[in-house]
Amino acid sequence: MTPAATPAATGTPAPALDRAAAVRAALRALVARNGFHGSSMSAVAAEAGVGTGTAYVHYASKDELVLATYLEVKRDLGEAATVDVDPGSPAEQRFHQLWLGIHRHLSGDPDRARFLLQVDSSPFARAAHELAMAADGDPIMAAAAAPDLADRLVDLPLEVLYDLGLAPAVRLAASDVDLDAAALDRVADACWRAITVSG
Numbered sequence: 001m002t003p004a005a006t007p008a009a010t011g012t013p014a015p016a017l018d019r020a021a022a023v024r025a026a027l028r029a030l031v032a033r034n035g036f037h038g039s040s041m042s043a044v045a046a047e048a049g050v051g052t053g054t055a056y057v058h059y060a061s062k063d064e065l066v067l068a069t070y071l072e073v074k075r076d077l078g079e080a081a082t083v084d085v086d087p088g089s090p091a092e093q094r095f096h097q098l099w100l101g102i103h104r105h106l107s108g109d110p111d112r113a114r115f116l117l118q119v120d121s122s123p124f125a126r127a128a129h130e131l132a133m134a135a136d137g138d139p140i141m142a143a144a145a146a147p148d149l150a151d152r153l154v155d156l157p158l159e160v161l162y163d164l165g166l167a168p169a170v171r172l173a174a175s176d177v178d179l180d181a182a183a184l185d186r187v188a189d190a191c192w193r194a195i196t197v198s199g
Contacts, residue, residue, distance in 0.1 A: 019048070020058040023044060023054075023055050023058055024065070024068060024069040024072055026044045026045075027039060027047075027065055027066065027115075028073065028115045030043055030047055031115050031118045032110070032112075032114035032115050032118070035118055036118065039062075041055050041059075041061075041062050041065070044065070063127075066119065066128070067124070067127060067128055067131055070115075070116075070119050070124070070128040070131070071128075073115060073116060074132050074135075074138070075138075076105075077102065077105055077112070078138050078139040079139060080104075080105035081098055081101035081102040081104075081105055081139070082139040082142075083101065084101055085097045085098050085101065085143060090148075091146070091148045091152055092152075094146070095149060095188075095191075096185070096189070098140065098143050098166075099165075099166060099192075100184060102166060102170065102173075103169040103173050105173075106173035106174070110174055113170050113171075114174045116170055117174055129159075153196060153197075164191065164195050165194065168187060168191055169187075169188070169191075172184075172187070
């Protein structure tokens with residue numbers, strides 16, 4: 001199947017919204033490949049097929065671009081990861097469905113997983129997490145805040161709970177480790193046990 005021609009390929013100028021999306025996609029790809037040091041605004045613009053000035057029209061700085069891209073990736077992840085979560089199922093089952101949804105979505109585009117990991121290990125991490133937490137309607141946070149699930153969580157900082165519970169799904173999606181469905185189920189179960197009290 002041949003991919004649809006992009007505006008750059010046809011010589012047609014891309015609409016402004018498409019150019020902004022292309023800049024964000026280029027940043028994701030570059031950061032996934034090279035980390036932040038290989039992702040200057042000029043490198044991002046070249047990857048996106050736009051002029052450096054065009055990148056700056058949409059994002060005043062690299063910091064602004066990184067945070068906008070992070071919020072986009074988190075928003076898309078939240079929507080995709082929760083689509084198969086049955087709100088009427090027990091807390092453990094909902095967590096399992098959420099974990100698998102995160103892994104499935106990011107495995108479909110490992111650059112998104114690698115981008116998230118790079119942000120989490122960078123000086124951008126605090127600002128990115130604060131923005132994500134302040135965003136209204138984060139489906140993953142809403143799922144984790146459900147009383148029957150929240151009551152089961154070990155008394156640890158939210159960042160630690162994330163690292164033990166959901167971050168392994170992101171790391172596996174970013175890696176070359178290929179686990180079958182049964183192994184993924186076991187990892188999700190282990191993550192649940194790591195963040196919850198028994199009973």
